[in-house]
Amino acid sequence: MKGCRNSGGGKRVQRRRWGGAGCCRVPGIHWAVLGGLVAALGVTLGLTLGVAGAWAHGPLFSAGPETIWKGGTEITVGLHDERARGHGHEERERETFLEIEYGITPDWEVSIELPYTWKSEDGFSSDGLGDVVIGTKYQFFVENLPGAQRKAAVFVNAKWPTADEKTMPPLGSGAWSVLGGLAVGYEGRRWYGFADVRYRHNGTGPQGLKKGDTLFLDVVGGVRPVLTEYDEPDTVLMLELNWERSARDQRAGVTLADTGGWQLFLSPVIWWTYRQVALKGGVQIPIASELNGDQPDADYRALFEAVYHF
Amino acid sequence: MMSLSKITRCKSRNRTGIVPAVVLAIVLGMLTVPAALAGQVYKLRVDGLACPFCAYGIEKKLKAVPGVASLKFQINKGLVVVTMKDGATLSRQQAQQIVRDAGFALRGFTRG
Known part of the structure; x- marks a missing residue:
């Protein structure tokens, strides 16, 4: 469950995520980066914002409706990397995490995620345990068709403020946050389609700081170029469109100017699987944004995950 | 002589x-x-089978059934072929429960 991963982070990272500058930006360099990544396909690093897929294929940066089978366990080891630059600031955050999911029923799963984070901001750096995330997902609708499934699920994740917020830069916000949402999807032999809406509510942290709540909307399409059989390696390509809008932060009830705003990302994703092993990765590339005040622009967000289920 | x-x-x-x-x-x-x-062979027609990665749950659960000798998946046909050991059998109810717990639906169950 990655729904709350971005709710952690240092002051500036959070400002970038939850608020910011004023004008709409579509940096041309991002298109060059996108072209290179699509051509490379194997280069699959990224950052996650969503509730990633369990036993079946699902989106990487947004939420999918899939749940693991009854009694099934899935272990994920992931790496994410993100960078933001501009307005005289430079921030970078890297994280590795272990995630464990368990299927209580075929429709209901629970999960826990344990991250370790490295951060650097304007010459300062820190590292340590990140915010632990616990989550659950319930698939309330599933329609099984020959070679395809339609499904829908609701989910909720809670981020526990386990990261140290007193480091420089802070590794966490020191506040709880809860993310809930609805995801729908179609998974066929050839084509994939997903959509979701998520809302993250942030609690109030030390010194009365409350990060602005965030709304996420995502649309995803995917294709399996070659219809492989069970004992063959399988590849699926996806393209996600991720939109997020954050309210301004508040400190002791006072709204902070350089926070809040919206960003739109285009995110190519690749899945490679063989039996119960999956490697997946992708990059979120910002294509438009409108951040309030003085905030650095997202440069990229990348995620790579290795998954094993049994 | x-x-x-x-x-x-x-x-x-x-x-x-x-x-x-x-x-x-x-x-x-x-x-x-x-x-x-060689034991009895069963053909399970499974709806919802969209990818090899997803099908592993069925393999795991079927292999846990006593008497299962081998499995063969034909994802493109939505078919799971189960070969039992000599004298062992698989009931439709068993197959239905296994497929359901793995997150799919059993559409057809034939023997032989």
Whole structure:
């Protein structure tokens, strides 16, 4: 469950995520980066914002409706990397995490995620345990068709403020946050389609700081170029469109100017699987944004995950 | 009285007649015994099977059933072929529960 991963982070990272500058930006360099990544396909690093897929294929940066089978366990080891630059600031955050999911029923799963984070901001750096995330997902609708499934699920994740917020830069916000949402999807032999809406509510942290709540909307399409059989390696390509809008932060009830705003990302994703092993990765590339005040622009967000289920 | 050399030739001829028969019997035995030992085959038509990665849950659950000898998945046909050990059987109810717990739906169940 990655729904709350971005709710952690240092002051500036959070400002970038939850608020910011004023004008709409579509940096041309991002298109060059996108072209290179699509051509490379194997280069699959990224950052996650969503509730990633369990036993079946699902989106990487947004939420999918899939749940693991009854009694099934899935272990994920992931790496994410993100960078933001501009307005005289430079921030970078890297994280590795272990995630464990368990299927209580075929429709209901629970999960826990344990991250370790490295951060650097304007010459300062820190590292340590990140915010632990616990989550659950319930698939309330599933329609099984020959070679395809339609499904829908609701989910909720809670981020526990386990990261140290007193480091420089802070590794966490020191506040709880809860993310809930609805995801729908179609998974066929050839084509994939997903959509979701998520809302993250942030609690109030030390010194009365409350990060602005965030709304996420995502649309995803995917294709399996070659219809492989069970004992063959399988590849699926996806393209996600991720939109997020954050309210301004508040400190002791006072709204902070350089926070809040919206960003739109285009995110190519690749899945490679063989039996119960999956490697997946992708990059979120910002294509438009409108951040309030003085905030650095997202440069990229990348995620790579290795998954094993049994 | 036959000479010793004639007796030897005679025995040798008899041996050449017996050996092919024994070999034939062994070959036939090799062909027929496995067939007799091979268990019942079931074909499970499963709806919702969209990818190999997803199908692993069915494999895990079917392998846990006592008596299952081998499995063959044909994802493009939505088919799981289950071969049982000699004397073992798989009921439709068992198959339905397994497929359901793995997150799919059993549409067809045929034997043989």
